[in-house]
Amino acid sequence: MVQEVQDARDLGVLRAAKMVRWTDSGRPPAYRVAAFPLAEAFGPNLRMLRALCLVVLLLTSAVIYRAARLVSEQSVAAVGAACFALSYAPLWASAHFGTDYVLYLGTAGLYSCLVSYAVRPANADAWLWAGLVASVALGALSKVSFLPIGLPAILAFLVVGWRGRFAKRVLWLVGTGAATGLLVTVPWWSVNYRAAMSLAQFASGFVRHDFPWLTESFWRLFGPPVAALVVLLAVALAQRRQLLRQAMSSSQRLVVFSTCVAGAVPLFLLHFVGSNHNMRLVSPALIPSILGASLLAHEAGVVRVRGAVAIAGTVVVLQGAYMIHHFETSTIDLWDWDPLLELCDQHGLRDPVVKHLGQAIAFNPPAVSYPWIRRGRTVHDSWLWRFEQGPIDWDRIGREVSTADVVVTAPGYTGDPDDKEPLDNQHNAELVSRLETLSAFEPPTELRLGRFDTRVLVFFRRRAR
Numbered sequence: 001m002v003q004e005v006q007d008a009r010d011l012g013v014l015r016a017a018k019m020v021r022w023t024d025s026g027r028p029p030a031y032r033v034a035a036f037p038l039a040e041a042f043g044p045n046l047r048m049l050r051a052l053c054l055v056v057l058l059l060t061s062a063v064i065y066r067a068a069r070l071v072s073e074q075s076v077a078a079v080g081a082a083c084f085a086l087s088y089a090p091l092w093a094s095a096h097f098g099t100d101y102v103l104y105l106g107t108a109g110l111y112s113c114l115v116s117y118a119v120r121p122a123n124a125d126a127w128l129w130a131g132l133v134a135s136v137a138l139g140a141l142s143k144v145s146f147l148p149i150g151l152p153a154i155l156a157f158l159v160v161g162w163r164g165r166f167a168k169r170v171l172w173l174v175g176t177g178a179a180t181g182l183l184v185t186v187p188w189w190s191v192n193y194r195a196a197m198s199l200a201q202f203a204s205g206f207v208r209h210d211f212p213w214l215t216e217s218f219w220r221l222f223g224p225p226v227a228a229l230v231v232l233l234a235v236a237l238a239q240r241r242q243l244l245r246q247a248m249s250s251s252q253r254l255v256v257f258s259t260c261v262a263g264a265v266p267l268f269l270l271h272f273v274g275s276n277h278n279m280r281l282v283s284p285a286l287i288p289s290i291l292g293a294s295l296l297a298h299e300a301g302v303v304r305v306r307g308a309v310a311i312a313g314t315v316v317v318l319q320g321a322y323m324i325h326h327f328e329t330s331t332i333d334l335w336d337w338d339p340l341l342e343l344c345d346q347h348g349l350r351d352p353v354v355k356h357l358g359q360a361i362a363f364n365p366p367a368v369s370y371p372w373i374r375r376g377r378t379v380h381d382s383w384l385w386r387f388e389q390g391p392i393d394w395d396r397i398g399r400e401v402s403t404a405d406v407v408v409t410a411p412g413y414t415g416d417p418d419d420k421e422p423l424d425n426q427h428n429a430e431l432v433s434r435l436e437t438l439s440a441f442e443p444p445t446e447l448r449l450g451r452f453d454t455r456v457l458v459f460f461r462r463r464a465r
Helices: 002-011 013-022 030-042 046-069 074-086 088-094 100-119 126-140 146-163 168-184 186-204 213-222 224-239 241-247 251-273 283-300 308-328 338-346 365-374 394-401 421-425 428-436
Strands: 353-357 380-383 406-409 445-449 454-460
Touching: 030 046, 030 100, 046 074, 046 088, 046 100, 046 283, 074 088, 074 224, 074 283, 074 308, 088 100, 088 213, 088 283, 088 308, 100 126, 100 146, 100 168, 100 251, 100 283, 126 146, 126 168, 146 168, 146 251, 146 283, 168 186, 213 224, 224 241, 224 283, 224 308, 241 283, 251 283, 338 365, 338 406, 338 445, 338 454, 353 394, 365 380, 394 428, 406 428
Parallel strands: 353 380, 353 406
Antiparallel strands: 406 454, 445 454
16 A cells, blocks of 8 residues: 555556556455545554554445345344444455445445345336446455455346346346456456465465354354354254245345355355364354345344334444444454664664574564654565474575664564464574674564564674774
């Protein structure tokens, strides 16, 4: 984001916009383009970007409410929208600026349009078609995971709608709208297809998050209160399965339900069989799941069960309290690396080669490089070793260190076990011992970073006199 703002100021907005095709080729550009006006106006301030993500999350929930309202009562739609906004994975992702916030909006927009076409075909005007085009384009330019959640849903709508004798005009509008939306994304995908798919494949096999799927979904997809509500709803629907069979005799309801199932199931399956069970990756599938569940709850008459509304309302309140407590007690620590830049400047290193050993949410190449990037300067930072590379090879580490101007590590720091950070940090102290014996480096300079005053040591290469 910093780079986009700098390019716009140096080259002009139009030329910077054209360069989006070639910058960050693994991640589609919608998350940067959407945030650009805010970053240009106020600077790439992290708090402002996070606020934008949370506002978009609320907008997404409003779109979900509108779509759910077409197939269910007001109370059911409201609970569904609130559960999405307060579920652990969507809220956590939206509290940290990334690719997900625009993906949520594009996905919700797509399903809102499809539900509208199914339930109110007479209202299929040009605005709805334009909304479908925009939603498909936004989703496809947000993240690769939009493809397994969007394309099967569109295909299911067309196939089930055709078999249900939907008006040809409706099927034509959905088909052409989806195709036009995808066509808009061709300029980016034609250049970056291989890089984006390679990144998606790498993310799927990311072994740091190979947690047990069911327990992880309980805690970090929904959160305990919403997970309990899901179980209660499943039990209630199982008891009323005869009513649901009768309801599915309607072609409109069948199209809506089939579309939601076709959109949710592929992403859940891909996530389940992959190694990376970070629930943020599967969280967009909550959108069609909520819409499908809203339809079933309405048709089964769950809302008319005594106390159902009160229970659902209580769950929403408890989920909100749970997430507030979680954020308040979070141990995530953001380190300010400006002191490292100042030390490098004092040593006359304007564009240093920095090597570091260790890992944390704020101890990685992007975080370390941020002070330089923010000032439009150059730094070359890279990891010396990560546990995915296998046993540490000290001979290779020695060769890497010999090319560095600066070596950084954090002895005594362990990190978050959930991200397997202790495995990355297990050799930090030994690196310090080895560097202290090398005459090529000065004695270490100590930094205290973050709210926990984490001890970080910086070794500078001795300069020839």
